[in-house]
Amino acid sequence: MNAPWQAGWRSSLPALALAEREWDLLIIGGGITGAGILLEASRRGLKALLVEQRDFAWGTSSRSSKLVHGGLRYLKEGRLGLTRESVRERDALLREAGGLVESQSFAFGDYVGGKPGRKMFLLGLAIYDLLSGKRERHYVDSTEFLMMVPNVGRIDLAGGMCYTDAKTDDARLVLRVLQEAQSHGGVAVNYLAAQSLLRSAGKVTGARLHDAVGGGECDVSARLVINATGAWADGLRGQTGATPKIRPLRGSHLVLPAWRLPLAQAVSLMHPADARPVFAFPWEGVTLVGTTDVDHAASLNTEAAITRAEVDYLMLALETQFPQQGLNEADILATYAGVRPVIDSGQADPSKEGRDHAVWVDAGLLTVTGGKLTTFRVIALDALKHAKPLLPGWHDQLKPLPIFADRVRLGMRLRGAQRQRIEGRYGATAPALLAAAAPGELELIPGTQTLWAELRWAARCEAVLRLEDLLLRRTRLGLQLRGGGVEHLARIRAICQPELAWTDAQWETSQAAYLALWNANYSLPT
Structure with missing residues (x-):
């Protein structure tokens, strides 16, 4: 199988004449929901195009808590169905994506007088066991x-739950x-924004797309347009006259060196201020x-960032x-925030709001x-179930x-x-990644679990258009290294600039933009 995005593929986008092709689905949004729909649609014979206004996974899907979990806390809220569904999908990912999805043990201290209490917690875990078999x-x-x-x-530690x-x-x-979807004929393009919806007889029939890289616009028509933009969904729905339904909630995180807070287990606790669950766990070195879980009042058009109040909140949890x-803010490598x-x-x-997904149809626009x-496959299949009546002639049982x-x-x-790890992350392209590695590039980048060869492969074959794509999403060096990895930028440049075919001026411009972004959104707030 070819690499998902061949070198030079993105720069030749206008030649692809997307507007001239016939599409069954136009999927707007390149996070995990859109990617899941693209995969499930493409493997079932639909001609599907996914477009993303920024980079793939730029929004919520690169800023989550990194947990693939069964939703233990949802049991307390009576959401047994959501928990059962989540447990089954978690176990499927563990079976099929080892090295990308990995087991993580959790430990919760049982303190005298603490909540939710040993009996209640163990009852929830017994149900958890029953659901997962x-x-x-x-x-x-x-x-x-x-x-x-x-x-x-x-102090007052009686034992613990695991x-x-x-x-x-x-x-x-x-x-x-997305790579798997591409192997079935799906097409995914980053930095291609849906500026406005197209309509015919009052029904949505496509979108006007703006190329953020080359400038230029084109109109793309499809039998069905799916809005999978997550927290941004009301923006497109508003063009149909639909009323807003999304409550954007911000979740922020701290990243510490493993040596400063060494953990073999994930440690979960109830925050002393509001009894919300907070965790610390080992991830990628x-x-x-x-x-956190707070209302996000800032514009969704700007990148989310942690606030001073959220830093204080998480530091209080660590101190407790x-x-x-003796942890303090000097120990923090990076921060990140996402909008749910x-x-x-x-x-x-905000923490009492449900976490179920929803599907709506407004003037022919299907929003999910x-x-x-964890449940992205279930969500994708449910979206396609709602899409079937809108796609005459397409029949599929939509079995997982x-x-x-x-x-x-x-x-x-x-x-x-x-x-x-490499097999799980790169699938069928893993052998080509190793074959492309130069001498010394199968070594780990210090302080991480990332190989230097992964940088070369991403620059060559994974639609990297900006340095932030490379260091915040294709790899996670911007989260794992102090200063966003600034001390390694010279070697990163030596590996990646030739692969990207950037001039010195292009590299320096992108590097300056990346460092400015990191200091504004991934460091401690000033």
Whole structure:
């Protein structure tokens, strides 16, 4: 199979004459929901085009909490169906995407007088086991708990609860799904914005697209337009006269060096200020801490960033759970914030809003939004179920299929964990990635689990148009390294500038833009 985006492919976009092709679906939005729909539609014979106004996974799908989880907290809210659905999809991803989706054990301290209390927590875990068809030992005494998590607070510690969920690199998951969709004939284009909807007889029939790279516009028609823009969904729906339904909620995170907060388990706790769940867990060679859940009042047209109040909130959680670590803001490598597309039900407390997805049809525009990263396949199939009556002549039972094709095995050129990681992230293109590596590029970039070769491959074959695409989404170096990886930029340039065919002026302009973005949105607020 060819690489998902051949070198030079994006720069030749006008020659592709997208406007002249016949499309069954025009999918607007390049996050995990849009990618999932593109995959499920393409493998079922539909001619589908996905467009994204920024970069793939630019919005919520690169700024999530990185957890592929069954929604344990939804049990407390009585959402048994959502939890069952999430558990099944989590287990499917663990089976089919090893190295990209990995098990993660969680530990929750049982403190005297703490909430939700041992009995309630263990009841939830018993239901969790029942839904997943597994049985685990969930309670340990304080001595064993401290052996598992030696740096937690010890005062009033009676023991602890343990369970297993999963984690992923959310942006790489989106890229892997898009790659799979491309293998079935799907087309995905980044930096191509839907400026306005096209209509005929009052019905949406396409969109006017603006090329943010080359400038220029074209009108693309399709039998059905799907709005998969997440937190931005009301913008397109508003063009049909529909009333707003989205409540944008911001979730912010801290990134710390693994040596400063070393964890083998993910540690979950109830925040001392409001009893919301907060966690810290090992991810990609660093430790992630999150998340907040607050109304996002800023414009969705600007990139989200953590606020001073959110930093203080997360630091208080760390000080409470890990008092002996002496953590302070100087330990923070990076921050990031994402905006969740939550359906507004009028709850006063943002955290009490439901996390189910929703599908609406307005003047022929099908909108799908909300939901969880874990259940992207379920969401995609539900969107296509609603699409069937709008696509006369197309018939499919829409039964779940394996998410990814059979795994490609790399042999012994990489060690076990590294080999599994590359196989999981790159699928059928993994052998070509290794073949493209120059001497020394199969070594890890210090402080990360990323190979230098991944930078070359992304620059050559993964539609990188700006340095931020490379360092914040194709790889996560901008989150894992202090200063956004500034000390490695010379070597990154030596590897990637020839692959991107950028002039010195283009590189320097993109580098300056990346560093300005990092300082404004991924560092501590000034």
